[in-house]
Amino acid sequence: MSRNLILGTALSSLVLLAALLSFVWTPYDHATLNIPGKLQTPDPMHWFGTDHFGRDMFSMIMVGARTSIAVALVAVGIGMALGVPLGLAAAARKGSWLDEVIMRGNDLVFAFPSLVIAILITAVFGAGAINAIIAIGIFNIPVFARITRGAALSLWEREFILAARVSGKGGARISIEHILPNVANLLIVQGTIQFSLGILAEAGLSYVGLGAQPPTPSWGRMLADAQTMVSFAPHLALIPGVAIIVTVLGLNLLGDGLRDFLDPRIRVART
Amino acid sequence: MLRYALKRLISLLISLAVASVVIFAVIEVAPGDPASFMLGVNAQPDTLAALRAELGLDGTKLQRYLNWVGGMLVGDFGTSYTYRTPVSQMIADRLWVSLPLALYALTLSTLIAFPAGIYAASRRGKPGDLAIMGATQLGIAVPNFWFAMMLVLIFAINLRWFNAGGFAGWKDGLWTGLHSLTLPAIALALPQAAILARVMRSALLDILGEDFMRTARAKGLTRRRALWRHGVRNALIPVLTIIGLQFSFLLAGSIIIEQVFYLPGLGRLVFQAISARDLIVVESVVMLLVFAVITVNFLVDLAYAAVDPRLRNRT
Amino acid sequence: MSLLQIENLSLSIHGAPILRQVGLTIDPGQIVAVTGESGSGKSMTALAVMQLLPNGAVANGTIQLDGQDLMQRSESQMCALRGAAIGMVFQEPMTALNPVMRIGDQVTETILIHKAMSPAKAREQTQEVLTRVGLPPDRFPLSRYPHELSGGQRQRVVIAMAIALRPRLLIADEPTTALDVTTQAQILDLLKGLVREYGMGLLMITHDLAVVADMADQIIVMRHGEVVERGATNDLLRNMQHPYTRMLFEASDHQVTLPDPVRPGPLLEVTNVVRDYRLPRRRLFETPARHRAVDDVSFTLSRGERLGLVGESGCGKSTLTRAILGLEDVQGGQVLLNGQPVFAAHKPNLAVRRNMQVVFQDPFGSFNPHHRVGRLITEPFHLLDTPPTGSERQDRISEMLTAVGLSPGDAGKYIHEFSGGQRQRIAIARALIIRPELILFDEAVSALDVSVRAQILDLLAELCATYDLTYLFISHDLSVVRTITDRVMVMQSGRIVEQGETEAVFSNPQHPYTQKLISAAPKLPDYNRGAA
16 A cells, blocks of 8 residues: 555545535534624634634535535546447447547547536526536546547457457457456546546536536635635635645545556556 | 648548537527527517527528538627627637637746656656655646635735736736736646646656667666657657647636636636627637637647657658 | 676666676677576676666676776766667667657767767768668668668667767677568678677677577576576587576477378368458548458368468468458458358358467467456357356366366466466467367467477477367467478468478478578577487
8 A cells, every 4th residue: 555545545535524424414504694703714613714604614615525526426427437338339349430430529529628518508508516517527528438448459459359359259248348347447547537637627617607506515616705805814715725625636646546556557647 | 741731630620510510509409589588578579580680590500500600710700699799809809818828828837847847757756756746746636716816815915916816908018918917827827737747757757668768878878868868759749648638728727717817808708698698609709719629639730740750651 | 808708797676686696708709699588687687788777776796898897887987888889789679769760860879979070970970880781871861760661670770879889899689589580680690790890799698599509609598697508609509518508409499299190171271362451541532552461362271280371570471360260351262161151241150260269479468367267268168059067167177277287276366377388378278178170379489488488389299199189370480380380381471472291391492482581590500419
């Protein structure tokens, strides 16, 4: 176990536990307004202070973790569920029209950054947390399709795949039986990295109002609210920011640690 | 080389065509009629029809698509539903903020990342490398808009070196313009530089294990000269890919960062348009962003061929 | 005084001993060959002379070049020597050159970094050197990039870089291992000529004893990091002292006795097979050009026969193998097994395929690392309508593992627990388990050390006796094909140019290409085989 893996696991589980705990317990109700007690700095009563409506920041951060994790997790799930089969299929039929269509489709989706997709969806259907999930999820599809195809292609050249073909196994069966287990480590590591990028993207989208809508607490919106008060209440901006950094840092360290642990030769795509 | 460029160009045009169809189709799905939205519920049918004609909303879907694309080709992006002014004019004004910001940030990020990545690779495992790797690990985790807020807090509010926001425009000279874009550019560039430096380092480390690096050492090159003369150019191939991808992230990022600094860029335009349901503006801005991403990737493809002779004789 | 004198050289990497008390001397104009199997430490000895050892290496002893100890030299002093006083040629010409730098610039660089002459003179010298190694600038301009040259031509560029400043010592680490035999012969001649002309000392690292015997003045045999025997080539060949040396020479030229073939009738019939590949379009709208990898090939393989297929890389033998296995459709002709097409209606014919299996070259890439041996070798059961299950399956696994010289208990292990030779045995077990009528060996012993290769050849001869094997043995190695086949075909540029009884073809080749191939292959001289 490397230091990365230990630290990454610790930070990620801290955030995950906070998110899970928020379902059953938070120090205060995150939505209860308490105008007289607004803008308190951190103290033993309110560990992270209170915001401009007097809401407990600690409770909001805990519930916000829930939003971030849910959005990023579902988005990565969408990307994997669609991207991995597409990548496997493209590699199995390398050079065919299917490969061509999948790869050109990939290029096309790559031309639409998450933010652009979110803008389109919001303009047409109105705002909501689901937009962020769809926007980040769509952007994840080509990411997974591309790395799966790349890794699968080099495996298809290997002689054990030829041996399986000589044994009469078809493309689909070989992809599931031989290719998938051999790209699983890569997918786990890349999935962790995409998860962390999803957290960042979700924060950005909800900051500009394209993600979770009130009253759902989210770290990005807490930052948007804090912006006008940063000169006299910097803790409102500092705390959600640090929460994002801790989560993303933890997931990145976890990804790097997993890579070193599972297979140091894995190359992660990071953009 | 020419053949390669031509083939890339054709693929660029196809991508643009498909992207425009996708964008048009999505906007078409939007419920409601912009003309009745603009005139309110009590509009007379004939005024409504006149406005629809004026906005180019009559005709079949295919006609409207062709009008839109044909218009864009000659610089006519239609008329804003809310402001009744040409969209092209609105975009052009804003582009003078967003584009310089993205380029400024890209330049900064490259200027920081290249030396940092090369230095870290040449000092692999030593304190200098570890320090840079630690810093980049943190840099990747920082959301750029939050970083921007912290920069405002420190350099604008406390130190007063910069304005907290707004954009003076370019009419007071290049320097004034750049000065007001500096904090946003830094906020955009540093997190991207962290990624780029890591890519540069790992690309170089891969190259260091190549046979031709050993050949270079056998000729009598020192470790450092071999790294510079033979390593860096080969490492550029993976690094260019990332720079290309980064440009689209910088464009998207600049839209978010504009909100922090109250910059009158494309971001402000598009968010105002979304709340006003000014779909033609949204449609045009999105098309412009996608156009930028696709074009930059085309340029990256050309740069590949400049760096890697193996690509030149291929199609 | 000797040019190079290594004494008591010991080396360990991260604490693991690699070299023990190695010593050797080279005089000017002398060729000293260091030979041995993988893991013998021969390449590490060469890198120690260059002082280009991997990270974590700790070396002791002395390496004297012209009386100066290289081990005591600082890194910057070594940089001044490398390329100027010592040149080095590497094994893999395909990767030894910088892909984004013109070949002229790469050769000139050697001259310029040592500031031996002005840039203009360096350019002149580059042209001279490239001409000397057989790449005259009028045919091979200095502006060429490495990817525009063949493997042999690239190796000439690497040699030009190494000799541009006429070093006193040249080190060549397996310089021809990656090349075809005809190219190998040319490169070896070039190296010999350069040594004679420049009076260089040549430290030649190679595993190929035929090359060693052909070139070297002195031979040094290494095993597990130690020198086991050394001597002048003629003395050593006549009088081998160490049993390992004798084993090595015996294994390099290993002969097996095959049972007499029974040929009751044709099994595999290949008629007028054509296999085309589409080349990438060079112009946008032109019809893409085609490369004919297999061109009108016909032959028949009888039941019980052992047929060889030899040819150099790119001659189409791998493509032909895939066509026979029914992995790819052909553009013309037919492949019939027992009269049935392996590829019918653009789909592989599984009923026919279950009578064929294959053993590949790479013992490390042939198995899915996630599966146990039992599962790996039973993969061909997929071809059967009713694959054996339960104890019958176990019995088949045990029988096959025993037949290839492993134990039934090995079925529960993962592939990484086995050596290269053992893996090749497992590959043979996998090919045999459904008792196919035909087995294809695709360079099946080419990646193995000579001693392991000899054992696998023995195993094949044994299996021929027990199972009446019929096989097609594809290889670039003429000496192996000569002993393991009854009949042989020679392939060149997609065509079979000659076929016949193996002994007849080898002793009396008819086609000019076959003659060229056989004469280019280095041969072990007659040495004292029996002496004990």
